[in-house]
Amino acid sequence: MSTDIARIRGEVCDLHAELVRYNLVVWTAGNVSARVPGENLLVIKPSGVGYDELTPENMIVCDLDGNVVEGDLSPSSDTAAHAYVYRHMPEVGGVVHTHSTYASAWAARGEPVPCVLTAMADEFGGEIPVGPFALIGDDSIGRGIVETLAGSNSPAVLMRNHGVFTIGKDAKAAVKAAVMAEDVARTVHLAREHGRPLPIEERDIASLYDRYQNVYGQSAKGETTA
Amino acid sequence: MSTDIARIRGEVCDLHAELVRYNLVVWTAGNVSARVPGENLLVIKPSGVGYDELTPENMIVCDLDGNVVEGDLSPSSDTAAHAYVYRHMPEVGGVVHTHSTYASAWAARGEPVPCVLTAMADEFGGEIPVGPFALIGDDSIGRGIVETLAGSNSPAVLMRNHGVFTIGKDAKAAVKAAVMAEDVARTVHLAREHGRPLPIEERDIASLYDRYQNVYGQSAKGETTA
Amino acid sequence: MSTDIARIRGEVCDLHAELVRYNLVVWTAGNVSARVPGENLLVIKPSGVGYDELTPENMIVCDLDGNVVEGDLSPSSDTAAHAYVYRHMPEVGGVVHTHSTYASAWAARGEPVPCVLTAMADEFGGEIPVGPFALIGDDSIGRGIVETLAGSNSPAVLMRNHGVFTIGKDAKAAVKAAVMAEDVARTVHLAREHGRPLPIEERDIASLYDRYQNVYGQSAKGETTA
Amino acid sequence: MSTDIARIRGEVCDLHAELVRYNLVVWTAGNVSARVPGENLLVIKPSGVGYDELTPENMIVCDLDGNVVEGDLSPSSDTAAHAYVYRHMPEVGGVVHTHSTYASAWAARGEPVPCVLTAMADEFGGEIPVGPFALIGDDSIGRGIVETLAGSNSPAVLMRNHGVFTIGKDAKAAVKAAVMAEDVARTVHLAREHGRPLPIEERDIASLYDRYQNVYGQSAKGETTA
Numbered sequence: 077m078s079t080d081i082a083r084i085r086g087e088v089c090d091l092h093a094e095l096v097r098y099n100l101v102v103w104t105a106g107n108v109s110a111r112v113p114g115e116n117l118l119v120i121k122p123s124g125v126g127y128d129e130l131t132p133e134n135m136i137v138c139d140l141d142g143n144v145v146e147g148d149l150s151p152s153s154d155t156a157a158h159a160y161v162y163r164h165m166p167e168v169g170g171v172v173h174t175h176s177t178y179a180s181a182w183a184a185r186g187e188p189v190p191c192v193l194t195a196m197a198d199e200f201g202g203e204i205p206v207g208p209f210a211l212i213g214d215d216s217i218g219r220g221i222v223e224t225l226a227g228s229n230s231p232a233v234l235m236r237n238h239g240v241f242t243i244g245k246d247a248k249a250a251v252k253a254a255v256m257a258e259d260v261a262r263t264v265h266l267a268r269e270h271g272r273p274l275p276i277e278e279r280d281i282a283s284l285y286d287r288y289q290n291v292y293g294q295s296a297k298g299e300t301t302a
Numbered sequence: 303m304s305t306d307i308a309r310i311r312g313e314v315c316d317l318h319a320e321l322v323r324y325n326l327v328v329w330t331a332g333n334v335s336a337r338v339p340g341e342n343l344l345v346i347k348p349s350g351v352g353y354d355e356l357t358p359e360n361m362i363v364c365d366l367d368g369n370v371v372e373g374d375l376s377p378s379s380d381t382a383a384h385a386y387v388y389r390h391m392p393e394v395g396g397v398v399h400t401h402s403t404y405a406s407a408w409a410a411r412g413e414p415v416p417c418v419l420t421a422m423a424d425e426f427g428g429e430i431p432v433g434p435f436a437l438i439g440d441d442s443i444g445r446g447i448v449e450t451l452a453g454s455n456s457p458a459v460l461m462r463n464h465g466v467f468t469i470g471k472d473a474k475a476a477v478k479a480a481v482m483a484e485d486v487a488r489t490v491h492l493a494r495e496h497g498r499p500l501p502i503e504e505r506d507i508a509s510l511y512d513r514y515q516n517v518y519g520q521s522a523k524g525e526t527t528a
Numbered sequence: 529m530s531t532d533i534a535r536i537r538g539e540v541c542d543l544h545a546e547l548v549r550y551n552l553v554v555w556t557a558g559n560v561s562a563r564v565p566g567e568n569l570l571v572i573k574p575s576g577v578g579y580d581e582l583t584p585e586n587m588i589v590c591d592l593d594g595n596v597v598e599g600d601l602s603p604s605s606d607t608a609a610h611a612y613v614y615r616h617m618p619e620v621g622g623v624v625h626t627h628s629t630y631a632s633a634w635a636a637r638g639e640p641v642p643c644v645l646t647a648m649a650d651e652f653g654g655e656i657p658v659g660p661f662a663l664i665g666d667d668s669i670g671r672g673i674v675e676t677l678a679g680s681n682s683p684a685v686l687m688r689n690h691g692v693f694t695i696g697k698d699a700k701a702a703v704k705a706a707v708m709a710e711d712v713a714r715t716v717h718l719a720r721e722h723g724r725p726l727p728i729e730e731r732d733i734a735s736l737y738d739r740y741q742n743v744y745g746q747s748a749k750g751e752t753t754a
Numbered sequence: 755m756s757t758d759i760a761r762i763r764g765e766v767c768d769l770h771a772e773l774v775r776y777n778l779v780v781w782t783a784g785n786v787s788a789r790v791p792g793e794n795l796l797v798i799k800p801s802g803v804g805y806d807e808l809t810p811e812n813m814i815v816c817d818l819d820g821n822v823v824e825g826d827l828s829p830s831s832d833t834a835a836h837a838y839v840y841r842h843m844p845e846v847g848g849v850v851h852t853h854s855t856y857a858s859a860w861a862a863r864g865e866p867v868p869c870v871l872t873a874m875a876d877e878f879g880g881e882i883p884v885g886p887f888a889l890i891g892d893d894s895i896g897r898g899i900v901e902t903l904a905g906s907n908s909p910a911v912l913m914r915n916h917g918v919f920t921i922g923k924d925a926k927a928a929v930k931a932a933v934m935a936e937d938v939a940r941t942v943h944l945a946r947e948h949g950r951p952l953p954i955e956e957r958d959i960a961s962l963y964d965r966y967q968n969v970y971g972q973s974a975k976g977e978t979t980a
Binding site: 269 | 554555557605627629630632633634636637638639661663664665688689690691717720721
Binding site: 328329331406407408411412413435438439463465494495 | 776870871872873930933934937940941942944945947948949950951952954958961962965969
């Protein structure tokens with residue numbers, strides 16, 4: 077067990093640098109977590125700590141109710157939402173939360189991002205859906221994420237007036253989904269500024285999604301990129 | 303005293319790098335200051351000096367009327383406004399001024415940024431208000447800042463046709479407010495390009511603000527992030 | 529032959545850094561290829577590999593039907609489109625594909641970028657045209673690129689709901705066209721937000737294009753920049 | 755003389771890095787020049803050479819008719835325009851040309867940037883004016899710049915459907931004007947997306963301009979920043 081936790085502390089720490097690299101976060105407002113395989117544990121960012129200050133050692137290990145198991149600092153204030161997702165979606169190995177600009181702009185209007193780009197069909201298999209307005213402090217954010225993603229191919233959900241949560245088979249896949257969600261939210265936002273993006277037919281979206289999830293990259297799953 | 307001043311020279315110098323990192327400034331157009339605890343003194347950027355050229359040694363120490371106490375260069379041309387804030391708001395330990403793009407765009411229209419994001423409720427506790435048009439050269443900018451912030455939770459004020467001033471318990475908190483002000487000004491600007499952002503209820507804004515100011519991060523105050 | 533292949537592996541690898549530098553790509557979504565002079569071969573990025581992981585050694589050599597000749601990884605999933613271009617356009621030595629933001633926004637609407645900037649007249653000799661919607665998996669993307677570019681001066685084509693493909697006499701020229709395509713797509717997008725860009729007369733476009741292709745830079749062709 | 759030329763080769767070379775830093779240029783599309791004090795000479799970027807490849811040694815020395823005096827490469831294709839400015843504006847010591855995004859968007863519409871920001875009043879003393887459409891190849895660009903700037907406080911002119919030229923007492927001041935021109939072009943563009951920016955009274959613009967040109971910074975002129 078402790079080998080897995082050590083490795084995942086390192087991965088979760090390092091993946092925050094991708095949020096910075098792709099301008100998905102400012103100051104301390106975004107976080108990555110990963111499930112510890114075979115354990116009822118997750119590893120997550122400490123609360124309110126700057127991205128430059130993150131180390132494998134200051135990552136926080138929590139149980140799936142969000143209680144701290146290892147770590148001197150408080151875990152991310154979004155830990156309850158991450159934990160809820162791991163409890164209710166056993167296939168999920170990683171969760172990311174950001175307030176990335178364009179995704180949050182769609183979220184502020186409570187409007188899903190329509191699937192009008194082939195790259196979006198590839199990664200999201202349709203629109204990026206919108207979850208409910210929910211206050212921090214109980215299960216309402218986690219429940220909103222899980223219920224919204226239940227009826228969707230999308231690994232990303234826009235939480236109303238808030239930001240975006242993404243999931244993946246591991247933390248890297250969830251980070252990729254966060255990067256792609258902002259990218260397509262931006263492109264579709266801009267496309268609409270001068271008219272109506274052309275729709276893509278449902279069967280074409282299905283065909284693109286199927287190919288990308290099963291053929292793209294160096295292994296059988298689209299999320300695996302080295 | 304001189305130990306405090308030396309430490310604050312270093313902090314004020316270093317925090318300017320955050321303005322650059324988050325693209326809040328171009329050329330020399332933005333400045334950070336800090337109050338020297340227990341003294342009627344402030345430390346501020348020299349005027350018209352590039353961010354790459356700043357050192358703890360070339361920071362300027364002024365009294366709270368803006369007169370130079372230590373330093374070979376002229377202090378920021380915004381020193382009078384910073385000094386006015388410190389004289390009239392004893393709880394303020396840091397002040398930041400920028401012309402950051404989106405905040406300045408709202409300021410050019412004289413329009414407050416409405417609170418339609420949970421991150422904005424957390425940090426600003428409501429809208430970011432607009433202060434008056436004021437010329438440099440007397441107390442009118444400082445007075446406009448203080449009077450506008452008096453009736454607001456917000457640590458940021460948009461000065462009409464000008465830019466943004468932020469305050470904090472220390473200089474780092476004021477820099478954080480400047481970073482967050484631009485971030486939410488940008489997201490809300492974009493959200494409005496395709497419709498009306500959904501409002502957040504007043505009681506939800508109050509609840510988010512209260513939690514963030516009292517629980518978030520590793521200590522009792524939201525501004526303290528390491 | 530193997531000397532040429534070794535050189536081109538290095539060039540193709542290095543040119544991907546320009547896509548990153550100019551923010552034309554996120555994650556792994558964009559690729560550069562080059563023809564091996566005098567051989568029925570091309571060198572292209574491996575599929576789903578991050579830009580930081582690229583080396584001359586992991587570039588893939590394919591024949592002009594897209595079959596792998598050298599390389600342990602799978603080639604880019606866009607290899608068939610690149611190969612189709614090399615088979616049908618013997619003057620083309622390099623091909624680039626990206627989902628760069630503004631170009632893709634025009635592509636989502638299926639709208640060509642009108643030539644309203646002198647820099648656009650220089651590089652594109654007129655509008656940037658739009659090719660058809662085409663699914664991956666057969667020749668339809670490659671055929672769409674070639675047929676659309678046939679009647680145009682432009683080295684760039686927007687593929688509907690997808691992104692942009694560019695060509696050049698070598699890979700560097702194709703990368704330059706990708707950089708310039710995004711740059712003019714962005715500027716014209718913004719120009720239109722507040723009114724109608726002024727047209728440039730056809731004869732002036734022709735004059736600018738002729739001069740730039742024949743005089744600019746240090747040699748006889750505009751694409752040659754050192 | 756040769757000492758001055760050596761120093762100015764270094765300054766002109768280095769100042770191109772500021773165009774890159776502030777995202778005013780892509781590929782090779784922008785250039786800085788400086789007058790050699792007391793000589794009928796200018797130093798300018800070579801044509802079509804990438805910013806990473808610039809050295810003091812490959813800068814080109816020309817006379818004020820644009821003929822090469824020292825240098826193995828061809829000078830910038832904009833050399834005739836720079837030379838025209840130096841011949842007709844003896845107070846000008848530096849010239850910059852870019853296609854920076856927002857300035858070029860205003861130029862594409864042939865619309866001046868209105869003075870609705872105090873920072874714009876400081877630096878430009880009013881609107882940024884628009885010059886005529888002009889083809890490269892004779893004096894028409896240079897004449898358009900000089901005639902348009904004649905009736906203006908502004909050190910920047912938008913050339914219709916083209917980009918921006920700026921002037922200064924030296925090359926650094928011209929670079930600063932190019933940086934500030936893009937900054938205010940962007941902010942005013944964004945301000946107008948959601949309504950009408952509030953005007954600044956003419957007398958306030960005059961007062962701000964006068965103060966900034968005579969008091970700001972560490973010396974008597976606003977352009978001098980170290």
